Amino acid sequence: MECGVSGAFRDRVGDSMVEEVTREQPLDAGDVVVTQAYDLPALYLLHAVPVSGAGLATEASIRTTTRTVLERADHLGCRSLVLPLLGCGGGGVDLEAGATCICGEIQQFDPQSLADVRVICHSESDFESLVDATREVRAVQGHW
Secondary structure (H helix, E strand, C coil), X not given: CCCHHHHXXXXXHCHHHHHHHHCCCCCCCCCEEEEECXXXXXXXXXXXXXXXXXXXXXXXXXXXXHHHHHHHHHHCCCCEEEEECCCEHHHCECHHHHHHHHHHHHHXXXXXXXXXXXXXXXXXXXHHHHHHHHHHHHHHHCCC
16 A cells, blocks of 8 residues: 555545555455545545555456456445556556456446446556557457
8 A cells, every 4th residue: 555546545544544454464466455435535445456465466467356346346336436557557567458457347347336437547648558458448349
């Protein structure tokens, strides 16, 4: 919980969130911990673990983690979800490859309650890579 979205949450919410997540340890790649949203405008925070104990993500761990986040959010009855580019950046996976994994899992997911999933990124160039990944998934799996 040192960098990326987790670090931003920690900076905004404080140590109580970190304590809530660490009570669930040990955590492995693909695990998701659900916490309260504290003062953020959400019902829950879903803390995804796309990295292994070595601190690196793989395309397989990104797929598994994305699928688990989608399943947990849907099980909780969430209607919407904001998802960062899991495993890209600090996790070491190429951004476009990671985005393709995430978009592919979103495309294949069959939700009961989850109707709106948004993937966020840090910069304009990251956004362009995300758009390219979305186009690639659409070309392979069909339109959304």
